[in-house]
Amino acid sequence: xxxxxxxxxxxxxxxxxEKPIPKSxxxxxxxxxxxFCGGDLNGFKGLFPLQEYPNILGHExxxxxxxxxxGVPLHVRIGSKVTLYPYLACGTCVACxxxxxxxxxxxxxxxVRRPGAMTRYVCAPWQDLFPSDLLSFRELALAEPLxxxxxxxxxxxxxxxxxxxxLGCGIVGLGAVAAAVNRHATVIxxxxxxxxxxIAQKIGATKIINPSREDLxxxxxxxxxxxxxxxxxxxxxxxxxxRSAVEEVAFLGRVVCIGYAKAPVEFNTSLFVQKxxxxxxxxxxxxxxxxxxxxxxxEAGKFPVEDVxxxxxxxxxxxxxxxxxxxxxxxxxxxxxxxx
Numbered sequence: 001x002x003x004x005x006x007x008x009x010x011x012x013x014x015x016x017x018e019k020p021i022p023k024s025x026x027x028x029x030x031x032x033x034x035x036f037c038g039g040d041l042n043g044f045k046g047l048f049p050l051q052e053y054p055n056i057l058g059h060e061x062x063x064x065x066x067x068x069x070x071g072v073p074l075h076v077r078i079g080s081k082v083t084l085y086p087y088l089a090c091g092t093c094v095a096c097x098x099x100x101x102x103x104x105x106x107x108x109x110x111x112v113r114r115p116g117a118m119t120r121y122v123c124a125p126w127q128d129l130f131p132s133d134l135l136s137f138r139e140l141a142l143a144e145p146l147x148x149x150x151x152x153x154x155x156x157x158x159x160x161x162x163x164x165x166x167l168g169c170g171i172v173g174l175g176a177v178a179a180a181v182n183r184h185a186t187v188i189x190x191x192x193x194x195x196x197x198x199i200a201q202k203i204g205a206t207k208i209i210n211p212s213r214e215d216l217x218x219x220x221x222x223x224x225x226x227x228x229x230x231x232x233x234x235x236x237x238x239x240x241x242x243r244s245a246v247e248e249v250a251f252l253g254r255v256v257c258i259g260y261a262k263a264p265v266e267f268n269t270s271l272f273v274q275k276x277x278x279x280x281x282x283x284x285x286x287x288x289x290x291x292x293x294x295x296x297x298x299e300a301g302k303f304p305v306e307d308v309x310x311x312x313x314x315x316x317x318x319x320x321x322x323x324x325x326x327x328x329x330x331x332x333x334x335x336x337x338x339x340x
Contacts, residue, residue: 003119004318007054009046012319020123022069027126032137034117035060036335044326047262050112058118059086059110060144062137072126083140085128085287086110102284120339130291134299141336146294147285149175155282156231156256160184165229167245169196171308171334172258173235178203182297188223202304220248239265251275258282308333
């Protein structure tokens, strides 16, 4: 069977590999749809410090259970449609001991530090499966990136009385918009791409800002009556947006950081003290809480699924698509491989 490998920085190739056999406690999944992550793009560019080479890409999965290994419980059924929790924690580090395996010191994400799912069949522990026969395979493949945004909103302790600004409306940022709207907060979406801002409005953002045409500080002050947003979620990963988050958040506000900044960031640290703000990192998701919440949200039909899917390709088109995406990322939200 074919698999898409990231072989080194700037190079990906399709290679033949053997079909896996499920071990005890595992299931064999027939992958129908798998999405490209922004991390895949950064790995291709050499900008993702955790990426290991060579590696099969892919951890955003829509699949069906094809075979059960020994010891899998009876409630796990062949033919069920599922998505997959793609993180592997060590179980012994300080984060794992404190029941926060999403921040495991040696976490191994599929496609990053262990083989991924951009191939027809993969094996996975039955405990890592999240089923939904109501969702399409495309929706199931969107669940994982949305959980990252939902987790960030949880980290920010967003409540109904909060005004939340989301910097960056890629798929993770749109997940944060969705999660904040789902908590009935007031949401401001910020991006340089008008098409992404339109999607954020469909999700429920009440205000949008394109900083290429409007002064970000002035608009945020107008919208919040001079206070600034209670919570700002940074979902871009650039020095300028990191600084903006700290500068624009309200006194006593919370800044939640998802994006990996690609260069060192200089801050006016007096703002940390004067505002008494909280700066919170947000990594991956918590499977037992974030996946069920996202699946329930998607099952309710609240998310404009087709609007965020920029391109659907075959696995053979993977290398050229990744190359062209790296050369011209504008306007791309989500690319998916369809094995059918």
